[in-house]
Structures are given as structure tokens and as C-alpha cells.
Amino acid sequence: MRGRLRRAYESGRESARSGRADADATPGETGVASPAAPGPAASPAATVVGAQPPAAMHSSTVSRDDTEVPHALRIAAAWCWRLIVIGIVTWALLKIVGTISIVIIPLTVAMLLSALLAPAVGWLLKAHFPRSLATGVVLVGGLAAVIGTLTLVVNEFIQGVPELSEKSSQGVRQIQDWLKTGPLHLSDSQLNRYIDEAQNWINGNTERFTSGALSTAATLAEVLTGTVLVLFATFFFLRDGNNIWRFLVRLLPVAARWKVDDAGRASWATLGAYVRATVLVAFIDAVGIGIFLVIFDIPFAFPLAALVFLGAFIPIVGATLSGVVAVLVALVDSGPVTALIILGAVIGVQQVEGHVLQPLIMGRAVAIHPLAVIIGIAAGVVLAGIAGALVAVPLIAVLNTAVRRLAARTVPDTPPDAVVVASQAP
Numbered sequence: 001m002r003g004r005l006r007r008a009y010e011s012g013r014e015s016a017r018s019g020r021a022d023a024d025a026t027p028g029e030t031g032v033a034s035p036a037a038p039g040p041a042a043s044p045a046a047t048v049v050g051a052q053p054p055a056a057m058h059s060s061t062v063s064r065d066d067t068e069v070p071h072a073l074r075i076a077a078a079w080c081w082r083l084i085v086i087g088i089v090t091w092a093l094l095k096i097v098g099t100i101s102i103v104i105i106p107l108t109v110a111m112l113l114s115a116l117l118a119p120a121v122g123w124l125l126k127a128h129f130p131r132s133l134a135t136g137v138v139l140v141g142g143l144a145a146v147i148g149t150l151t152l153v154v155n156e157f158i159q160g161v162p163e164l165s166e167k168s169s170q171g172v173r174q175i176q177d178w179l180k181t182g183p184l185h186l187s188d189s190q191l192n193r194y195i196d197e198a199q200n201w202i203n204g205n206t207e208r209f210t211s212g213a214l215s216t217a218a219t220l221a222e223v224l225t226g227t228v229l230v231l232f233a234t235f236f237f238l239r240d241g242n243n244i245w246r247f248l249v250r251l252l253p254v255a256a257r258w259k260v261d262d263a264g265r266a267s268w269a270t271l272g273a274y275v276r277a278t279v280l281v282a283f284i285d286a287v288g289i290g291i292f293l294v295i296f297d298i299p300f301a302f303p304l305a306a307l308v309f310l311g312a313f314i315p316i317v318g319a320t321l322s323g324v325v326a327v328l329v330a331l332v333d334s335g336p337v338t339a340l341i342i343l344g345a346v347i348g349v350q351q352v353e354g355h356v357l358q359p360l361i362m363g364r365a366v367a368i369h370p371l372a373v374i375i376g377i378a379a380g381v382v383l384a385g386i387a388g389a390l391v392a393v394p395l396i397a398v399l400n401t402a403v404r405r406l407a408a409r410t411v412p413d414t415p416p417d418a419v420v421v422a423s424q425a426p
Contacts (some may be wrong), residue, residue: 027340044281054390059302093285094383098383101384102222102225102226105226105228105384105387105391106226106229106230106233107229107233108387108391110230110233110234110237111233111237111271112271112275112391112394113142113230114234114237114238115188115268115271115272115274115275115276116272116275116276116279117138117139117234117238118238118241118272119135119272119276119329120138120141121135121138122237124137124138124150131239132160135235135239136235136239138238138414139231139234139235141236143231147348149306152302152307153302153303156300156302156303169205172231176191176353195202196362212249222364230291235360245261245264245265245268245313246276249264253354259405259406260406262405263401263402263405263406264402266401266402266405267398267399267401267402267405269401270397270400270401271394271397271398274393274394274396276399278312278313280311281308281312281353282310282313282319283309283355284307285308285312285349285350286305286306286307286308286309286312286347288345288352289304289305289308289323289326289342289345289346289349290302290304290305290308292341292342292345293305293326293330296330296334296336296338296341296342297334298326298329298333298334298342299329299333300329303371304322304325304329307325307326308323308326309323311323312353313390313422314377314389314393316389318389319349319350320350321354323343323346323349324340324346326346327339327342327346329342330342340369366394368396368397372396373393375391376393376395377392377393380392
């Protein structure tokens, strides 16, 4: 063993000597001038005066040319092309939705009705009703309530039209007298000229109004088809909505299922709370304004209250416009003093709704800034008319809840029926 160690030591010394000899034989590699390496070689840490430092490569650059572009400009360009792609995709989706709006709008209305009627179905299920029977009873009961209300409104309106027409003529004559004797002091010739201009404008736009009416008559089949689709979709949403949602969630990757399921169920709860709160607020608005209409003996009190109820489904704007109609009817029927009182009642009810009912009933879960509500309603009117105005605010509320849940860093709670498999420690 000692001899082997000695031989290994001598072999290592011989290798070191041969290495130094080879280094002395090639002086160009050690910094000494030679034909192959003229001049001393610079050390790695040396700095060459007058030379431009190489451009630093960034993780966001793919070539040296990108480093010549300022970082802020590269970030702005990256944002721009991504926004362009998002805009193109959004435009394509809007075109698709506009093309199949005859299907999208009934399905949206069916979802709103399902969110409204779902608690009633749940009560019947707790009473041990079969699911199909509970859904049918709730759907038929809701349909009967809507048809009965519309029948009462139409009958009362038909009965009061002659009286309202007569009072409207009297109101027009009072306005003409006020224009003559009031601060404007208009003459008969001026009044006749303005009346003739208004009549000419109506005659000139008769064709447009008629074509609109014909177009409306032509879409009667589409309305009937949409109504049937709403009824069928509402029935199946109420009966099989949970199974439909599970099927859609299972189409997603496994890693995203829990997050999407949590966001979807929270959004559905928000939609249900919004619809039920809106119905309650609309009912309170209609009762409040209707009481004043009855007290001052305004004609069409019940139809006007029903109009306020329907208009309240368009937040901020709808109830105000329906209240203006009630004020105009009061002006024609009972004069300016009563109209001012009804206007004050409408404004008071709106203030109570905005500052008491909305925060108290809807709560923080569906709280939306008024600016977002106004912008959403305007966009909905431009894109889909009245239906867009009705759907805009609940859509914003649902998207608000979904985005908040998806952006949250917390992990959703484990479902009660989940099975957790744990490996045994080694």
C-alpha cells in the first residue's frame, strides 16, 4: 500500500511539471506577445477605454434589435396589440349575439324568471313535491298572475279612454289660452302656424310610423316564438338548472372547475338577490305612487301604478319616465297644481328608493355604482333596445360578482360531497 501511494505521488508531480513546461512553451496564451497573439491579452475584468458596452438583453426581448426600442414604447405596443385582439373578439361576439338575438333574449329572460321563481320551487320541494310538479305549479301560477294583472290593466284603460280623451281636449284648449294670455302673448296666427307645422311633420312621418307598425306586425311570429321559448327554458332551468351547470363545469379543465363553479354559484345567488330585490322595490314604488293617484282621483290609477312597477325594472331611468307619464295624466285631468303634487310624490318615492330601499334590500352584494348603471343602460339600449336596458344592470351585477370571485386568491370551500384521498406517510 505504501509503495502504491508513493508511485501515485510521483505520477502527480510528473504531470504538474509537464503542465508547466507546456505553458512556458506557448507564451501567447499567458499575455506575452507572439505572432499568434500580438500584444498582451486583457483580463476578463479589464475595461477597454472608448469601446461601447454591449446592450443588455432583457427577458422580454427576443433579439438584440428589440433592445434599441425604449422599454416604455415596447410596453405600450404590447398593450395596444392585446387591446386590439380583445376588441376584435368582442366585436365578433357582439355580431354573433346580434345574429342570434331571437334566441339569446328569450334565454336571458328565462334566466331572470328562473332566478325569481327558484325560491318558490325550493319551498315546494321541501314540502315533498316532485321536482317536475313543483316546477309546473310555480310556472303556471306565475303565468296566471301576469296574465291576470295585464287583463285588469287593459280593461281599466279601455274603460277610461273616452273620459281621458275629453279631458285631453280641454287641457289642449287651456294650453292654447295660456299661450295667448300668458307671458308669451302668442297671436292666433302664430298658434295656427305652429299647429300647421306640427300637422305637416306628422303627415310627413306617417309613412315611417306605418312602416314601423308593419314591421312590428311582421315580428309578431317572432314574439310568439320567443314567448314559447321563454316558457320552456324557464321550466327546464327551474327543474334541471343544477344538472345543466354541472355539465358545463365538467367541460372545463380539472384545475379550473372549482374556481368556475364557485364563481358561477355566487353569480347565480347575486342574480337571484337582484331580481327579488328589484321586484320588491318596484312593488313599493308602484304602491307609493298609486296611493297618491287614488287620493287625488287621477284616472288610470291602477294602469299607471302597473306602468311604474314595470318601469322600475330599469333602475334610475325607468321609474322616473313612468312617473312623468303619471304627472302628465294628472296635468291633463286635474290641472297644474295637482300635477305638481304628483310630481313631488314621484320625486319623494324615488328618493326613498335610492337612499333607503336600494341599500337596505339589495345590500352590499349587488351594490353597483350609479355611473356604471347609467353607462350599462345606455349601452344596452344602443345594442338591444328595451330588452338591452332590462338586461344590462343584472348582467353587470353578475359579471361584477364573477370577476371578484375569480380574481380572489382564496381557495373555494370544499364541497360537502367531495371525497378527499390522502396518501399515507412513509
